[in-house]
Amino acid sequence: xxxxxHILFLSCLKATELIEKKLHFKLSYTERLxxxxxxxxxxxxRMYEKQSDxxxxxxxxxxxxxxxxxxxEKLKKEIHLHLHHH
Amino acid sequence: MAKTKNDLxxxxxxxxxDLFSWAKHKVSNSELAADLVQDTFLAAAEKMDGFKGDSxxxxxxxxxxxxxxxxxxxxxxxxxxxxxxxxxxxxxxxEGNWQESxxxxxxxxxxxxxxxxxxxxxxxxxxxLDALPEKWNLCVKLKYLSEKNGEEICQxxxxxxxxxxxxxxxxxxxxxECVDENWFNN
Numbered sequence: 520x521x522x523x524x525h526i527l528f529l530s531c532l533k534a535t536e537l538i539e540k541k542l543h544f545k546l547s548y549t550e551r552l553x554x555x556x557x558x559x560x561x562x563x564x565r566m567y568e569k570q571s572d573x574x575x576x577x578x579x580x581x582x583x584x585x586x587x588x589x590x591x592e593k594l595k596k597e598i599h600l601h602l603h604h605h
Numbered sequence: 606m607a608k609t610k611n612d613l614x615x616x617x618x619x620x621x622x623d624l625f626s627w628a629k630h631k632v633s634n635s636e637l638a639a640d641l642v643q644d645t646f647l648a649a650a651e652k653m654d655g656f657k658g659d660s661x662x663x664x665x666x667x668x669x670x671x672x673x674x675x676x677x678x679x680x681x682x683x684x685x686x687x688x689x690x691x692x693x694x695x696x697x698x699x700e701g702n703w704q705e706s707x708x709x710x711x712x713x714x715x716x717x718x719x720x721x722x723x724x725x726x727x728x729x730x731x732x733x734l735d736a737l738p739e740k741w742n743l744c745v746k747l748k749y750l751s752e753k754n755g756e757e758i759c760q761x762x763x764x765x766x767x768x769x770x771x772x773x774x775x776x777x778x779x780x781x782e783c784v785d786e787n788w789f790n791n
Contacts, residue, residue, distance in 0.1 A: 530701025532693060539777055540770040543748060543755035566709040570781055573717055577730045580721050582633055582749040589635045595621045598646050602613060 529557045534564045538571055613650055616662050623663070624670055631674050631750055641677065645670040675761055678747070682762045684740045692775045696782075709781065712789050726788060733783035741776035744769060 534557040558565050628638035696707045759766045
């Protein structure tokens with residue numbers, strides 16, 4: 520029983536780690552179960568997951584934001600100059 | 606037939622624009638993208654003898670640029686960050702539970718989608734992302750920059766998968782707290 524408890528009960532540190540890992544890698548069956556059990560009991564980590572998912576959308580959104588344009592002709596001139604001195 | 610400096614000069618005129626767009630898309634930073642394109646042509650000048658014409662000049666230049674981009678990422682990811690291990694103890698008690706004062710509190714006064722389109726919020730989010738150590742900042746963005754999955758990213762950058770998601774874990778904890786303080790005023 521003690522062993523089972525140990526397998527099922529994660530700390531919040533480990534739970535949030537799995538919440539982040541899940542966004543990039545497939546969790547194992549045990550990991551999915553551990554996380555599910557932890558979230559059933561822990562309001563803070565449930566909240567964390569919601570906010571983490573939202574931040575993830577925000578990060579994706581930022582990547583689509585327009586970047587400052589630069590003058591391509593100027594860049595070409597600089598490269599020509601560098602090649603010349605090379 | 607040996608290629609000449611004149612060929613390279615033409616390539617600069619013909620391909621700089623495409624190379625730059627690609628680099629900008631991959632690193633999401635105009636200045637850095639311009640540097641990488643410049644480095645690409647300098648490398649091309651040195652390797653000119655090795656270009657046999659098996660591929661088109663454009664393909665050849667893009668392959669050099671892609672190497673430059675991955676090199677850049679690899680350097681960033683392998684940076685050492687001081688006090689990296691202390692970053693978790695700011696949030697968690699020694700046995701791994703949340704520090705009482707750091708427990709996430711409710712955020713949603715506003716609709717999620719509206720918030721993402723809110724430019725003031727985007728400014729705060731950007732500031733918080735930029736406040737992260739460079740290596741962390743890169744790791745949270747890589748998924749969207751490279752459009753690759755975690756396994757592929759780790760392979761390319763030669764880091765272990767556990768190292769990668771542990772960096773992301775630390776980065777997201779700090780990012781969450783920064784947004785929490787600076788937007789939600791918790």
